[in-house]
Amino acid sequence: MANDGDSKITLKLLIDARGQKVLFAEAGNDFIDFMFSTLILPLGSIIKLISPATMVGSIGKLYKSVENLKETYLIPNRDKAALLQPTIPCFAGASPLLLAGADAMNQITYYSCQTCHKRVTSAKNINCPTCKKVMSGELDFVLPWSSSSSRGVNEWDSEGGFVKGVITYMITDDLEVTPMSAISSITLINRFSMKKDVLLEEKVVTVGMNEGLALLEASLESQTPLTDVFLAASIKKAIFKEM
Numbered sequence: 001m002a003n004d005g006d007s008k009i010t011l012k013l014l015i016d017a018r019g020q021k022v023l024f025a026e027a028g029n030d031f032i033d034f035m036f037s038t039l040i041l042p043l044g045s046i047i048k049l050i051s052p053a054t055m056v057g058s059i060g061k062l063y064k065s066v067e068n069l070k071e072t073y074l075i076p077n078r079d080k081a082a083l084l085q086p087t088i089p090c091f092a093g094a095s096p097l098l099l100a101g102a103d104a105m106n107q108i109t110y111y112s113c114q115t116c117h118k119r120v121t122s123a124k125n126i127n128c129p130t131c132k133k134v135m136s137g138e139l140d141f142v143l144p145w146s147s148s149s150s151r152g153v154n155e156w157d158s159e160g161g162f163v164k165g166v167i168t169y170m171i172t173d174d175l176e177v178t179p180m181s182a183i184s185s186i187t188l189i190n191r192f193s194m195k196k197d198v199l200l201e202e203k204v205v206t207v208g209m210n211e212g213l214a215l216l217e218a219s220l221e222s223q224t225p226l227t228d229v230f231l232a233a234s235i236k237k238a239i240f241k242e243m
């Protein structure tokens with residue numbers, strides 16, 4: 001991904017160094033927002049991001065079928081991109097990290113009818129169904145949570161997201177997210193320490209687009225996505241090099 005140098009998120013992992021397993025991660029709102037906002041991704045976007053060939057199940061073939069279908073079979077004015085690269089509306093609250101790496105996911109621009117002012121569309125220069133004039137008035141989108149008129153689309157970065165920033169969150173290897181608490185973390189550590197030969201260590205990792213995509217993919221097919229991405233990555237790379 002081109003934007004890998006930008007928007008890095010820091011994550012603190014508690015790991016079993018001997019068993020090479022993540023117990024849980026301590027995360028700020030930026031990481032939790034990233035993980036939560038994967039839920040608003042349209043399926044077509046997820047497949048495009050991960051690549052149809054590696055998608056779990058048969059959904060990748062469904063995607064490829066749309067790609068391969070000749071335009072002559074489509075109803076006029078229908079665009080395959082609506083299925084293959086669906087756009088995420090900016091008001092949905094996707095994490096800037098998610099939006100930064102997804103080149104297909106542009107924010108939608110809206111165009112209004114400047115004659116009757118009754119219609120709005122996301123495609124430029126189509127005719128207004130009410131007054132038949134061309135709809136070309138570009139509109140700035142105001143985020144729904146911008147209660148005062150002084151806030152607009154430019155406050156996206158500071159006002160986006162879902163969870164509060166002052167709190168630290170705990171996210172387990174199988175992606176259960178809760179606000180961080182001493183009791184819950186001690187309970188988890190105790191449960192983990194019941195096993196023999198556990199060597200608890202702290203590991204700090206950074207999450208950019210590559211790790212984000214790997215997490216998205218692992219979360220669809222694994223019960224241990226944090227371990228898979230942050231501890232098994234070096235093993236995976238070694239395997240790929242040999243192939």
Ligand SMILES: [Zn+2]
Pocket residue numbers: 113114115116117118119128129130131132133
């Ligand atoms: Zn009109």
